[in-house]
Amino acid sequence: MSILELRDITHIYNRTEVLGISALSIEKGEIYAIVGPNGSGKTTLLSIMSLGLRPSHGKIYFEGHPIRYDTKSLMAVRRSVTMVLQTPYLFNTSVAKNVAYGLRARGVPKKDLDKRVMEALEWVGLDGFGKRKARELSGGETQLVALARALVLNPALLFLDEPTANVDARHVHLFEGIISRINKERGTTVVMTTHNLSQAYRLTERVFSLFEGSLVTSSMHNLFSGKVLLTEEGPCFDTGAIRIWIPPGSESVEATHVTINPENIIASGEPFASSARNQFQGIITEIIDQGGRILLKVRSQEIFGLQITHHSLRNMRLTVGSRVYLTFKASSVQLL
Amino acid sequence: MESSIGFLWNALETSIRLIFSFDGEVYGIVLRSLGFSLSATVVAVLFGVPVGFLIGSKRFRGRSAVITILNTAMALPTVVVGLIGYSFLSRSAPLGFLNLMFSPKAVILGEFLLSLPIITNLTAAAVQSVHPAAIATARTLGAGRFQTTWTILMEARFALVAAIVVGYGRAVSEVGSAMMLGGNIRFYTRTMTTAIALETSKGEFGLGLALGFFLLLVVLSVNILFHYFQVRGRTG
Numbered sequence: 411m412s413i414l415e416l417r418d419i420t421h422i423y424n425r426t427e428v429l430g431i432s433a434l435s436i437e438k439g440e441i442y443a444i445v446g447p448n449g450s451g452k453t454t455l456l457s458i459m460s461l462g463l464r465p466s467h468g469k470i471y472f473e474g475h476p477i478r479y480d481t482k483s484l485m486a487v488r489r490s491v492t493m494v495l496q497t498p499y500l501f502n503t504s505v506a507k508n509v510a511y512g513l514r515a516r517g518v519p520k521k522d523l524d525k526r527v528m529e530a531l532e533w534v535g536l537d538g539f540g541k542r543k544a545r546e547l548s549g550g551e552t553q554l555v556a557l558a559r560a561l562v563l564n565p566a567l568l569f570l571d572e573p574t575a576n577v578d579a580r581h582v583h584l585f586e587g588i589i590s591r592i593n594k595e596r597g598t599t600v601v602m603t604t605h606n607l608s609q610a611y612r613l614t615e616r617v618f619s620l621f622e623g624s625l626v627t628s629s630m631h632n633l634f635s636g637k638v639l640l641t642e643e644g645p646c647f648d649t650g651a652i653r654i655w656i657p658p659g660s661e662s663v664e665a666t667h668v669t670i671n672p673e674n675i676i677a678s679g680e681p682f683a684s685s686a687r688n689q690f691q692g693i694i695t696e697i698i699d700q701g702g703r704i705l706l707k708v709r710s711q712e713i714f715g716l717q718i719t720h721h722s723l724r725n726m727r728l729t730v731g732s733r734v735y736l737t738f739k740a741s742s743v744q745l746l
Numbered sequence: 747m748e749s750s751i752g753f754l755w756n757a758l759e760t761s762i763r764l765i766f767s768f769d770g771e772v773y774g775i776v777l778r779s780l781g782f783s784l785s786a787t788v789v790a791v792l793f794g795v796p797v798g799f800l801i802g803s804k805r806f807r808g809r810s811a812v813i814t815i816l817n818t819a820m821a822l823p824t825v826v827v828g829l830i831g832y833s834f835l836s837r838s839a840p841l842g843f844l845n846l847m848f849s850p851k852a853v854i855l856g857e858f859l860l861s862l863p864i865i866t867n868l869t870a871a872a873v874q875s876v877h878p879a880a881i882a883t884a885r886t887l888g889a890g891r892f893q894t895t896w897t898i899l900m901e902a903r904f905a906l907v908a909a910i911v912v913g914y915g916r917a918v919s920e921v922g923s924a925m926m927l928g929g930n931i932r933f934y935t936r937t938m939t940t941a942i943a944l945e946t947s948k949g950e951f952g953l954g955l956a957l958g959f960f961l962l963l964v965v966l967s968v969n970i971l972f973h974y975f976q977v978r979g980r981t982g
Contacts, residue, residue: 460886462882462885462886481891485888485890488885488886488888489888492886492887492888493886495879495882495883495886497879498879498883499877499879499880499882499883501880501883501897501900501901502900502901503900511884511887511889511897512887512888512889514893515884515887515888515889515890515893516888559887560887563887563888
């Protein structure tokens, strides 16, 4: 069952359409990651979904009911959803009062309030931090307090905008653990934006890619910028570091980016005899277990991402540092 | 030379005697002065803080003009305020029937008019300095309009208190309007500043000096408090 649905959403800023989503459904109890480069519209989309921003056009449904943007109905829905901003703002008071803020807004009695604040701080591993001044915390601790402040409300839907963009590696790991735990133990639906694709796949298989305000079908693993060139051998896309063969007839497209679906790239230990025109050699830099599949990150002149099976990983005896050959067809290249 | 030093020494001796003998008139003037300024500041806070909040938090047509007027009003000479008050409150003026002229209420009104632009303007600046994310955060956490407003004021609390302290400082140290609207009537509208002006002109330098000490003490306290709240506002 979907908890949130977006239909024909567009958002216009300074007479420019910055977001255009024809349909997006968020299922209850799932984790969703929205990935995309800077300026792709991730934060705008999240703001619209969390009802902090009214879209220029389109409808949003919360638990099947259309959102009406009057104060009363907005307040009612906002009590079920909350959002942690990319750079969280902590009020100029103690950690405990920050965490208690939303509960006070909901009129929770003092006795319950103290207990819930303590529990929330325990959730994020900051028990004993209650009396500390919020403004004296480190970046990672600030993020965790902001997360505790959201978790204490036990929201049905939690939005996280680049939750680990400004924290160190230790806190990233902690954060990811908490997100998984609240989803599993409380059934909280989580929608997060990230520019870190590995993180997105570590948390969920439900990864959306956003590019220039639109959801794109292929993943953002292999998104390259550059320009289309017409050569004697046919049209190609020049990234500055490599040339990628693109489908004939697409040379007229004024594309500035291309993307290749990781599923369409073949990895082999030796050069692969094939009619596929794109062949690159590279070194594996990362192996990410996505549950059913393995995501390999390969550094060539550009960084490629590709998906293989657990079986292939074992058979090919691939490890970080292994040399591989990447092969994909020109028709696998999507021009953007 | 010797006689001028003697004059100063005598005045200092008199002032110290007046302070430590708890002279009724001196302390009466000090308490009256502090009371008038406090009343004026309280009324200025009641008007200035809500108006300052609106100016600081809303965008509307003519906002910059309002801010320019407030900036000008902040530096208004006290005698001009006295003149304006006089033109409204004197016997034949439009509000003359209220019989406020040369009364404590007239002094308070003058001090209110002087501290109001300061409190309004500094409140607007304090509210404006609150990070916009504070509002977004309050909303995402389910706060209503009133709670969000309260949150902004609480975030700006140190700057707000500093604004009130400065407003009080302006009220307590002014002389022009208190003289013109209060008339410097003994045991009734005489304040520290008007008494200092009068006693010095009469040659009663000792009394003037004693009141000057108190006035300096008040102004110094105001400045220390202002600095304290400014620093607290920056460091939290």
